[in-house]
Amino acid sequence: MSLVLLKEPILVVNFKVYDSSIGRRALAIGKAAEKVHLEFGGLATIIVAPPFTELRTLSESLEIPVFAQHADPVDLGANTGAVPPEAIKEAGAAGFIANHSERRLRLDEINFLIERAKRLELKTLVCATKPEEAAAVSILRPNMVAVEPPELIGTGLAVSRVKPEVIANSVVIVRQYNKDIVILTGAGISSAEDSEAAIRLGTSGVLVSSAVMKSHDPEGTLRSMVSAMLKAIEKRELSRA
Amino acid sequence: MSLVLLKEPILVVNFKVYDSSIGRRALAIGKAAEKVHLEFGGLATIIVAPPFTELRTLSESLEIPVFAQHADPVDLGANTGAVPPEAIKEAGAAGFIANHSERRLRLDEINFLIERAKRLELKTLVCATKPEEAAAVSILRPNMVAVEPPELIGTGLAVSRVKPEVIANSVVIVRQYNKDIVILTGAGISSAEDSEAAIRLGTSGVLVSSAVMKSHDPEGTLRSMVSAMLKAIEKRELSRA
Amino acid sequence: MSLVLLKEPILVVNFKVYDSSIGRRALAIGKAAEKVHLEFGGLATIIVAPPFTELRTLSESLEIPVFAQHADPVDLGANTGAVPPEAIKEAGAAGFIANHSERRLRLDEINFLIERAKRLELKTLVCATKPEEAAAVSILRPNMVAVEPPELIGTGLAVSRVKPEVIANSVVIVRQYNKDIVILTGAGISSAEDSEAAIRLGTSGVLVSSAVMKSHDPEGTLRSMVSAMLKAIEKRELSRA
Amino acid sequence: MSLVLLKEPILVVNFKVYDSSIGRRALAIGKAAEKVHLEFGGLATIIVAPPFTELRTLSESLEIPVFAQHADPVDLGANTGAVPPEAIKEAGAAGFIANHSERRLRLDEINFLIERAKRLELKTLVCATKPEEAAAVSILRPNMVAVEPPELIGTGLAVSRVKPEVIANSVVIVRQYNKDIVILTGAGISSAEDSEAAIRLGTSGVLVSSAVMKSHDPEGTLRSMVSAMLKAIEKRELSRA
Numbered sequence: 001m002s003l004v005l006l007k008e009p010i011l012v013v014n015f016k017v018y019d020s021s022i023g024r025r026a027l028a029i030g031k032a033a034e035k036v037h038l039e040f041g042g043l044a045t046i047i048v049a050p051p052f053t054e055l056r057t058l059s060e061s062l063e064i065p066v067f068a069q070h071a072d073p074v075d076l077g078a079n080t081g082a083v084p085p086e087a088i089k090e091a092g093a094a095g096f097i098a099n100h101s102e103r104r105l106r107l108d109e110i111n112f113l114i115e116r117a118k119r120l121e122l123k124t125l126v127c128a129t130k131p132e133e134a135a136a137v138s139i140l141r142p143n144m145v146a147v148e149p150p151e152l153i154g155t156g157l158a159v160s161r162v163k164p165e166v167i168a169n170s171v172v173i174v175r176q177y178n179k180d181i182v183i184l185t186g187a188g189i190s191s192a193e194d195s196e197a198a199i200r201l202g203t204s205g206v207l208v209s210s211a212v213m214k215s216h217d218p219e220g221t222l223r224s225m226v227s228a229m230l231k232a233i234e235k236r237e238l239s240r241a
Numbered sequence: 242m243s244l245v246l247l248k249e250p251i252l253v254v255n256f257k258v259y260d261s262s263i264g265r266r267a268l269a270i271g272k273a274a275e276k277v278h279l280e281f282g283g284l285a286t287i288i289v290a291p292p293f294t295e296l297r298t299l300s301e302s303l304e305i306p307v308f309a310q311h312a313d314p315v316d317l318g319a320n321t322g323a324v325p326p327e328a329i330k331e332a333g334a335a336g337f338i339a340n341h342s343e344r345r346l347r348l349d350e351i352n353f354l355i356e357r358a359k360r361l362e363l364k365t366l367v368c369a370t371k372p373e374e375a376a377a378v379s380i381l382r383p384n385m386v387a388v389e390p391p392e393l394i395g396t397g398l399a400v401s402r403v404k405p406e407v408i409a410n411s412v413v414i415v416r417q418y419n420k421d422i423v424i425l426t427g428a429g430i431s432s433a434e435d436s437e438a439a440i441r442l443g444t445s446g447v448l449v450s451s452a453v454m455k456s457h458d459p460e461g462t463l464r465s466m467v468s469a470m471l472k473a474i475e476k477r478e479l480s481r482a
Numbered sequence: 483m484s485l486v487l488l489k490e491p492i493l494v495v496n497f498k499v500y501d502s503s504i505g506r507r508a509l510a511i512g513k514a515a516e517k518v519h520l521e522f523g524g525l526a527t528i529i530v531a532p533p534f535t536e537l538r539t540l541s542e543s544l545e546i547p548v549f550a551q552h553a554d555p556v557d558l559g560a561n562t563g564a565v566p567p568e569a570i571k572e573a574g575a576a577g578f579i580a581n582h583s584e585r586r587l588r589l590d591e592i593n594f595l596i597e598r599a600k601r602l603e604l605k606t607l608v609c610a611t612k613p614e615e616a617a618a619v620s621i622l623r624p625n626m627v628a629v630e631p632p633e634l635i636g637t638g639l640a641v642s643r644v645k646p647e648v649i650a651n652s653v654v655i656v657r658q659y660n661k662d663i664v665i666l667t668g669a670g671i672s673s674a675e676d677s678e679a680a681i682r683l684g685t686s687g688v689l690v691s692s693a694v695m696k697s698h699d700p701e702g703t704l705r706s707m708v709s710a711m712l713k714a715i716e717k718r719e720l721s722r723a
Numbered sequence: 724m725s726l727v728l729l730k731e732p733i734l735v736v737n738f739k740v741y742d743s744s745i746g747r748r749a750l751a752i753g754k755a756a757e758k759v760h761l762e763f764g765g766l767a768t769i770i771v772a773p774p775f776t777e778l779r780t781l782s783e784s785l786e787i788p789v790f791a792q793h794a795d796p797v798d799l800g801a802n803t804g805a806v807p808p809e810a811i812k813e814a815g816a817a818g819f820i821a822n823h824s825e826r827r828l829r830l831d832e833i834n835f836l837i838e839r840a841k842r843l844e845l846k847t848l849v850c851a852t853k854p855e856e857a858a859a860v861s862i863l864r865p866n867m868v869a870v871e872p873p874e875l876i877g878t879g880l881a882v883s884r885v886k887p888e889v890i891a892n893s894v895v896i897v898r899q900y901n902k903d904i905v906i907l908t909g910a911g912i913s914s915a916e917d918s919e920a921a922i923r924l925g926t927s928g929v930l931v932s933s934a935v936m937k938s939h940d941p942e943g944t945l946r947s948m949v950s951a952m953l954k955a956i957e958k959r960e961l962s963r964a
Contacts, residue, residue, distance in 0.1 A: 052293035070322025081311025103322035534775035552804025563793025585804035
């Protein structure tokens with residue numbers, strides 16, 4: 001994957017490191033995401049983010065963009081155990097997530113990673129826990145920002161239903177500082193309804209994890225989420241017309 | 242690689258994340274290590290430790306043991322960006338390095354990783370900066386311990402030449418607490434002579450990095466180090482006979 | 483306080499940073515500890531460990547030893563926000579706790595702090611979460627080690643009642659490696675009975691926090707704990723005679 | 724100190740933890756700062772930031788504002804070794820520095836600390852390493868922001884002389900996002916000329932450390948810096964008139 005168009009709606013699947021996130025099951029979920037992407041004729045963007053150890057395999061096997069879940073804010077060199085952006089690029093990935101609630105970074109590290117990613121033509125999705133932090137991050141000009149109240153992550157309680165004002169508020173605040181950045185909704189997204197709400201609240205898509213990774217039917221879950229978001233976009237465009 | 246016999250002499254190549262540590266060059270160095278291993282008819286153990294993103298490729302391509310450079314002390318689950326021992330096992334690796342000077346860990350984390358590795362039948366090489374820290378670590382029963390004075394790492398000043406007493410002292414102290422653990426010499430090892438000294442000082446081998454990764458002839462460097470260590474072992478056994 | 487004799491039984495009060503841990507209430511609890519110490523005619527050792535910001539005031543006001551709750555493993559110098567052992571000494575404290583579950587340290591950092599404390603004639607109490615970690619730490623020769631299963635800290639479920647085997651086991655394992663170190667029981671200690679059990683299981687005292695800091699009668703709580711430990715020691719000595 | 728007016732010019736002395744930063748020498752430097760402040764009839768603001776262990780003593784002894792060098796982003800409670808903003812307030816301090824290059828924080832931690840400080844009526848000075856990071860931080864609305872290129876800290880090479888464009892650029896970028904925030908110049912400030920340049924480049928003052936803490940005449944150094952800044956302000960106002 002080289003050219004990545006972040007076409008709305010966007011669904012990012014953070015694999016985390018569940019049983020289903022490594023080995024054959026990881027590849028199978030990646031293939032399911034690719035299949036759903038093809039079914040919708042490229043009208044939506046589906047990004048998968050497997051662990052570092054599966055990054056090359058999925059990048060080489062899939063036609064959809066593959067992201068790393070994190071990058072280490074260091075240069076190539078004597079850094080044992082580190083995965084700098086250059087290693088992510090070399091593995092064939094299209095970008096990476098940074099500052100996820102489960103792997104937070106210092107402000108200067110986020111800045112380093114965004115700059116380095118630009119130079120390497122990698123896309124960046126930076127997470128934030130609160131609207132004003134999303135706004136602060138947006139000044140550093142990543143490609144995407146996701147607002148994820150950490151208390152909702154992994155709960156199945158979608159932020160778009162339980163705290164819609166956090167999302168609406170984020171959109172307002174972030175747009176004051178950055179007109180172009182893609183804004184995603186994260187934390188607790190577990191259904192088509194949650195995904196639809198994310199679009200309705202003014203964001204471009206969702207960042208999901210357990211809803212797909214622990215699903216008995218990941219393909220079906222992905223399909224229903226993409227479908228709901230596409231309908232919400234259609235409705236939004238009609239109302240604007 | 243499943244069965245890993247830690248046969249003396251042992252040469253562990255920590256790839257770190259140089260230009261040469263990723264992509265085709267990483268695989269080429271791995272292949273060179275394999276070739277040298279075969280030349281010596283399996284009389285020595287050569288272990289390569291590439292970055293996480295190259296772990297699966299090298300594990301699947303090589304007949305010699307592949308180690309990760311680090312493991313995250315977490316369970317499988319909701320841990321974005323983490324690489325727990327289970328993911329390392331799944332990628333086909335035979336073990337991992339822990340507590341390297343460039344990625345130090347807390348005591349409880351080292352303990353967690355050693356326990357988890359045993360359950361998964363992964364080998365562990367734990368680094369320490371001083372003899373008494375190596376002794377403390379040896380109580381937790383990893384398979385191997387390497388003493389690396391951090392001020393010598395990457396300098397080309399071999400600890401076995403510049404501070405031989407640190408190595409000799411480590412052997413004495415560690416053996417008070419653990420009779421079986423494999424002790425390696427690290428930090429600054431850059432030549433056949435340094436490797437020979439490591440054996441002479443009573444350790445079972447060396448942990449090297451830049452001497453191989455930045456070499457114009459990694460294969461030749463590896464060959465001369467293994468050869469020197471084999472001769473030193475032969476001499477030691479003769480003197481004991 | 484300069485000369486600190488770690489006379490058994492030992493009661494260490496980790497103030498943590500509750501409402502009662504700062505300002506006048508901190509000093510009042512320190513004074514209560516001093517009063518109880520005097521009542522027992524110096525037969526027991528009571529150590530109080532307030533936050534950094536109260537360290538000097540309590541050290542200057544009390545006749546019992548005052549410890550810091552942590553020390554930063556750095557030298558004096560350009561370290562903004564750090565409190566190295568030298569600053570603790572200068573504030574008049576007698577020692578410090580290190581590696582508490584709420585402020586864990588790397589192995590090399592623990593080693594640095596123990597060495598530095600010895601040079602400065604400060605006492606050290608190093609915490610560990612498991613028996614084998616306490617054993618590993620004991621090789622580095624701090625003055626005291628406390629075993630605190632983190633899952634019990636702050637629960638009011640005393641490790642000496644709920645998991646007595648952890649304590650008994652710790653004593654056996656630590657004594658294999660270090661004959662002299664003072665072993666304390668921590669985690670969940672909340673009553674005279676818990677403290678008595680700590681002595682009975684072979685340790686020299688207890689490390690407590692919320693039981694005292696959240697008590698309506700800290701003085702009474704301290705008195706009953708010390709009294710129970712003194713009786714347990716008497717009983718133990720009779721049975722040995 | 725309760726009411727803190729951040730009257731321009733501002734000179735913040737980060738004591739760090741030098742020999743001179745603790746005990747009697749710390750108090751003496753604090754007294755020198757107070758004396759200089761009084762000499763200039765309150766026309767300038769001098770803030771001193773000693774280590775945590777000296778915070779209460781200096782706060783109680785001085786008529787000028789005292790800041791902590793750091794605050795831990797936690798609530799009052801079971802946090803061994805931590806110094807939350809509440810403990811800083813209780814010690815009598817007027818505010819704290821956050822995110823210094825020697826003690827960097829995650830974005831969410833910076834946000835937590837600024838919010839908490841506001842509730843407690845503490846002032847905040849947040850450091851940043853680059854202009855765009857200062858801008859990102861300014862969105863979170865601390866009282867002051869200081870731009871300190873880390874490669875110049877402690878060098879004696881003043882950013883205002885060696886990299887004046889970094890300061891000028893920071894002022895432009897930060898002002899796009901925050902009209903009111905006080906902007907300071909940090910890193911390498913060691914003379915009256917450096918301080919004068921900081922005002923000329925559009926900031927409200929300087930953040931210094933070794934120039935004062937390692938000076939044979941801290942009082943003289945402080946006096947010359949304040950004097951130079953006052954003259955620069957006068958000149959600036961004349962040119963505006």
